[in-house]
Amino acid sequence: MVDLEGRTTDVTRRSGRQLEQMRLSRAAGGVELVGDTIHLGRLAPETAAGYTALADRFRAFPEEPSPPTEPGEEARRLTDDLPGGEGAFGAVRRGWARRGGHLVRARFLRMSGTTTFQVHGPVLDTVLRIRPADGSPPFDAARRLTVPMNYLAVLNHTRDVVLRAAPDSGSFVVDWPRTHLLAGVTPAEVVTPAGLELLLPPRSDTLWHLMTLLVSHAHSVPTPVLDLRDRRHHPLAGPVMELLT
Numbered sequence: 140m141v142d143l144e145g146r147t148t149d150v151t152r153r154s155g156r157q158l159e160q161m162r163l164s165r166a167a168g169g170v171e172l173v174g175d176t177i178h179l180g181r182l183a184p185e186t187a188a189g190y191t192a193l194a195d196r197f198r199a200f201p202e203e204p205s206p207p208t209e210p211g212e213e214a215r216r217l218t219d220d221l222p223g224g225e226g227a228f229g230a231v232r233r234g235w236a237r238r239g240g241h242l243v244r245a246r247f248l249r250m251s252g253t254t255t256f257q258v259h260g261p262v263l264d265t266v267l268r269i270r271p272a273d274g275s276p277p278f279d280a281a282r283r284l285t286v287p288m289n290y291l292a293v294l295n296h297t298r299d300v301v302l303r304a305a306p307d308s309g310s311f312v313v314d315w316p317r318t319h320l321l322a323g324v325t326p327a328e329v330v331t332p333a334g335l336e337l338l339l340p341p342r343s344d345t346l347w348h349l350m351t352l353l354v355s356h357a358h359s360v361p362t363p364v365l366d367l368r369d370r371r372h373h374p375l376a377g378p379v380m381e382l383l384t
Contacts, residue, residue: 140194141178143187148194152204156197163189176295218324222259223287226325227316228353228360236357238306242317242350245269247298248279250286260288269302269311280311287315289324297322297342301350317350320363329383330366332376337383348382 140148140160150156160177164170167186170177179187232240248266255262263286270277301317304310319325323341329349330336339346353360358375367376 140190141176141180142191142194143179153197153202154205155202156193159193160190163193218289218292221287221289221292223289223324224259224315224319226319226322226327226363228320228327228350228363228365229314229317230359230361231354231357233357235303235306236354240306240354241272241304242314242354243269243272243302243304243311244347245300245302245311247300253283257285260286260291262286267300267302272304282313284313287319290315290319290322293322293324299342316361321346321350325363328364329379330364330368331380332367334368345382349379352378352382 140150142148150160163186167183167189170186171181177190179190182190245267248268250263250265253262253264263284265282265284265286267280267282268277269280299318299321301314301321302311303314320327321342327339327341327346328336329339339349349365353365353375356375356378358372360372365372365379367373367379372379
């Protein structure tokens with residue numbers, strides 16, 4: 140929770156406080172969540188005041204977090220247990236790439252629910268701000284999308300999304316494997332020719348430039364690990380290592 144002064148409080152596994160917050164949320168008719176975070180500045184004043192009073196009470200009488208319920212729970216990633224598929228550097232259709240197909244970054248500006256839920260997540264009405272790769276001004280586009288649950292879990296960190304642009308740049312399709320990799324839903328790794336394992340920071344420009352480098356060479360890596368020891372990847376070892384150093 141982020142209070143009106145910008146202070147962040149972690150309420151993970153504090154069941155008493157979470158229950159009280161749920162009651163406040165229900166009485167208010169629901170509150171806005173950004174990922175797993177509540178920003179009091181976005182709530183009605185009376186609702187924010189209730190949350191503030193609750194925070195003051197638990198600050199005066201702290202609640203100890205509940206113990207983990209099973210071994211390894213503390214280290215387990217929430218996204219590992221949610222539907223939505225794994226991240227990857229991505230597959231590339233050679234014809235698409237050679238005709239000028241490329242990747243484009245975009246950002247969710249708005250998401251609103253519908254009454255439909257698919258296998259991997261809810262169907263949402265969204266607005267995307269698309270940033271064309273040629274440097275032309277960004278523009279907004281409305282899309283109805285099935286947004287995977289494991290991506291929704293990282294919305295408190297990022298709202299960036301990767302799109303595949305058609306060769307004529309007239310149409311865009313969300314590339315969820317690459318989006319998951321860039322967002323950090325799945326860790327990205329490069330194994331150097333010497334066998335050194337490098338974890339790439341999620342949401343980093345390095346990771347983005349590496350994905351676009353692979354696409355520009357029409358090179359598919361349909362996993363989250365780019366192993367440069369693999370003979371198939373030898374032609375790109377030099378450019379990739381130059382990018383990483």
